[in-house]
Amino acid sequence: MAGNWQDGYVTEIPYTQGFYHHLSPANLILCLLAKQVKFPPIDQPFTYCELACGQGLTTNLLAAAYPQGEFYGTDFNPTHIAQAQDLARAAGLRNVTFSDQSFQEYLEADLPPFDFISLHGIYSWISPENRRVIQTFLQKYLKVGGVVYVSYNTLPGWGVMAPIQKLMQFYRGRVSGLAVERLKMALELVELLKTNQAVYFQHPWLASRLEQLKAQDVHYLVHEFFNEHWHPLYVDEVMAEMGNAKLNYVGSAHLVDHVDAFNLPPAAINHLVTLSDPMLRELVRDFYLNAQFRRDVYVRGAVGMPGETQAQILQDMAFILTVVPNLVKLEHQTTAGQVQLQASLYQPVVDQLAQGAVTVAELVARLAPQGITLQQIGQTLIVLTGLGYAHPVVGESGLLTERFNQVIVERAELAGDLQFLASPVIGNGVKVSHLELLFLLAEQRQQPPVEFVWQILSRRGLQLTHEGKVLDTPEATLAFLREQAAQFTQQGRPLLQRLGI
Template identity: 40%
Template sequence: MPSPYNGYVAEIDYSHAFYPEIAPTSLAFALLLKGVQPPRVSGDFAYCELGCGQGLSSNLLAGMHPRARFWGVDFLPSHIAGARHLAEEAGHVNAVFLDDSFEDFAQRPGPDFDIIALHGVWSWVSAENRAILVDILRRRLKPGGMVYVSYNCLPGWAADMPVRQLLLDQVSASVGPLPERIEEALRFGQRLSRLGGYFDHVAGAGPHLDSLLAKSDSYIAHEYLNRDWAPFYHAEVARDLEAAKLNFAASATLLDHLEDWRLAPDALALLAETSDPTRRETLRDYLTYTRFRRDIFIRGPRRLAPSEREARLRDFRFGLCVPRDEVPESVSTPKGEIALPAALYAPLADALAAGPQGLSALLKLPALAEQGFEAVLTALTALVGLGVAVPVPPEEEGRAEGCARFNHAVLRQNRHAPDLRQLASPVLGTGLQVDLLDRLFLLARQEGREPAAFAWTILSERGKRLRRNGEWLETAEENLAELGRLHDVFTRSRLPLLRAWGIVEG
C-alpha cells in the first residue's frame, strides 16, 4: 500500500516550537512598516496554520486571542493528537486541529481565513502539493487577507545543495532506525569533506556539514530528508502565488526592513534602479545571499497614505521581552559592527523596560520626541528584529485566562516531556522561551511542591545530573544543594520578570 505521506519523513515527529514572526500582531506590524493595510488581527478573526507540526504556535496564539478562531492542519496524526491534547488540557474552545493532508483539507468545506501561515512547508513538499496549497489560498483566504510563507531560497542555498543531497543519499542507502542512519551519514560526510574536491571549492560546505552534528535528529529529518525538497527564487514563489491573487507585501524578518544595515550605498542604489518589487526582492537576495525567506503576501493590498500609516503605527504598542541589561549597545551586521546610538536606544529601552508602551506615548518622552517618528520607529523595528522587543497586541478580555490555562497545560506536560519550552505572556502578547530548570521550578510552584526536591525528582528520573564549574555533580545531595542555589537565583532574577510579563500570577 502506498504511504499516505508522499515521501515526507513520518518516522520522527517535528520539534515543538513557537515562531514569534507568525503571530498576527507581528505580521500586521511588518505590513504597516511597508504602508500596507493588514487584515483584522484582534478580536474576532480566523487564522489557519497549514502544516502546523505539533501545533504549539496555534495553541499558544489561541490562548492569546480568545475571540479569534484557529485551525491547524497537518497530515501526521501523531502531531495532531499531541496538538489536540494540548488544546484540551488548555481548555481552548477556539482551536481546531485536523489530521488532513493538504489535498483532504482543500476538499473540506469550512470558513474563509484572514490569515494563513505556512512555516517550513513550501520548500519541503512536492510541486503537486504546492499547487494544492495555491488552490487552498485562492479559495479560502478573504480579500485583504494575508499569507505568511517561509521557504529555503536561492541563490543562498545554491552552493550547499550537494550537502543536502549527500545526506539524503547516505541515509537512503542504509537501514535501521533513522537517528542512527542520520548519525552515520553525518560521520561519513565529515570523512568525505576532509578529502577536498567540492568541499575545497565551496568554503562553507564543510562547516555547514559540521554544524549539523549539533542539530536534533528531528530538525535534520524534516529539513533535509524529505523526498521533496527545493529552494526557490523569490520570483518563482511570487509567480506561483499570483494564481491565488496574492501580491508580495513585506518581509516578516524585521531586520530585512533595515536595509542599510546589510547593504552598502552602491547596492542600495542598484536596487533603486528597479521599480518591479518582485525583481527587486530577487536581486536583493543576490546581494544579501539569503538562504531562508519569510514573506507576507496579501490578497488585494490596500496602500495606506503616509498619514494613515503613521497614525496606525502610532497606535501600536511595544514591550521588552528580555531584561533591560540584555538590550545590546551594538550589533554585528554583514557591514561590520554597528553601534546603536545611546541617545535613541537607551531612553527607548528604559521606557519599554517599565512595561509595554504605545508609540504615541513614547514619542511624548522628551528624549524620544527630539528623535522624531521615523527614527524611533526604526529603532523599535531593530529591537523587534533583534528579538529583544515585541509588538504587543491590543488588550483583550480573556487573554490573561487563556494564557494562564495554556501555561498550566505546558508546565504539566513538562512533568513527563521536556520539549515544550515556550510559555505565553499575556502582557507582551507573545510566547517566550523559558529554560528547563525555570519551567520545573514554575511547575513545582503550580503543584505546591518544594522546588529543588521536585526538580531533582524529575531530573533524576530522566537520568540527568547538574554541573557546577564544569564538573558533574555525582550525588543526590550535591545536586539538591545546587538546585537550591539555582532556585534562589531564579527567585531573585527571573521570577520578578516572569511576574511582570504575566507568565506567573500573583
C-alpha cells in the same frame, strides 16, 4: 508507517516541537503597518489557519493567546495531530480545530474563509504539484485583504548544501535501518568524503556549514535532508507562484529585515535603492546576503495606507520590553559586519519601555525634549521587536493562556520539549528554559524551588550543564540551582508577570 499517503515526505520520526513567533497575528500586522499596507483587525473575531502545523505548538499557543480568533491547523502526519489535539484538549482550547488531512484533502474540507494563513517550513519541502495545491488553497480560502505568511529554504544560500542534501537523500534509499540510524550513516558518508578531500569539499563555505549540522537536532536533520521533494526556491519563483493565488508581496515577517542599514554594507544599500522592480530588488538582495531562508508576508489585495494613517495607528499602539533590560545589546554581528545601534536613540526608548507598557504617543511626548521624533521611535521599535527585545501589546490577561501555561508547566515534570509559554499581553510565545518551567512548577505546587527541582532531576537521572561542563556532583548541581532560582526570582519571574504569565 505503511501506505502511500506520505508523498515522499518523512514520517518515520516526528518533527521538533517548536513555537515560531513570526507567525503571530501581532507580528504579521506590524510588518504590514511598517510597509503601510492595510491589515485585518485582530481585536475583533478573526480566522487563522496553519498549513503543515506539525505537532501544533504554534497554533495551540496562538489560540490560547487570541480567544477572539478561530484557529485551524492541518498536518497529514496523524502522530503530529494526535499531539496537537492532546495539548488543545488538556488546555481546554475550544477555538482550535486540528485535522490530519493532506493539503489536497483539506482543499475539500468544510472551512471558513481565513484572515490569516501561515506556512512555516513546508513550501520548499514538497513537490511542485503540492505547491500548486497550496496555491489553490490560498485562492479558495484566503479572504480579500487576508494575510499569508510563508517561509522557505532559499537560493542562493542553500546552493552549496543542495548537493549534500541530494547525496544524503539518495543514500537514505540505499541503506536500511531506522531513520536515525540511516541519518548517522549518511552523515558518516559525508564525513568520509571530507576526510578523503573530495574536490567538492574544497568549497570554502562547506566546512562551516557541515560543522553547524553537528549541533542540530536529529529530528530536524531527518526532515531537512531525507525528504524526496526538497526544492530551495528563489524569491522570484515564490512571488510568481503566490501571484497565481492573487497575492502581493509585502515584506519580511522578520522585522529587522526591514532595516537595510542593519543587514547590508553601504555599497549594497546604494545599489538596491536603484532597483525599483520589487522582484529584482529582493532577488539581488538575497545575493548580497546569500539568503538561505526567507519568511515572507503576502496579502490578497494590497491596499496602501497614507503616512498619516500609519502614524496614527502607530501612536495608538503600546509596546513592552520582553527581556530584562540588561539583556538588550546595542551591538550586533550581522551580514553588514559589527552593527552598533545608535545609543542616543535606542537607550532612551529601552529605558522607557523598561518601566512598563507604554503607548507610542506617550513615548513621543516623553522623548520629544531629547529631539527624538515619531519616525525615529517607529523604526527603533521595529528593530527592537525584530530582535526579540520588545513587542506590541495586544491584550491584558487571559484565562485561556493561564490554563495553557499551567499545562506546559505541568508537562515539564516529565519532559523538557515544550519550552514556550503564552503571553496574553503580547499575543505571542515567550521562550523559557526547562529549568525555569520547573521553578514555576515548584511555585504552582508551593514547594521550595531548589529542593523540588533537585528531586525531579534526581528521579529522572538528569544532569545539568553549565558553560559547557556537566555538573556531576550534588554539591555543584545544588549550588547552580540556588544561583539560578535566585536569578529567576529577581529577574525572570517579574518579567513573566509583566507579560501576563
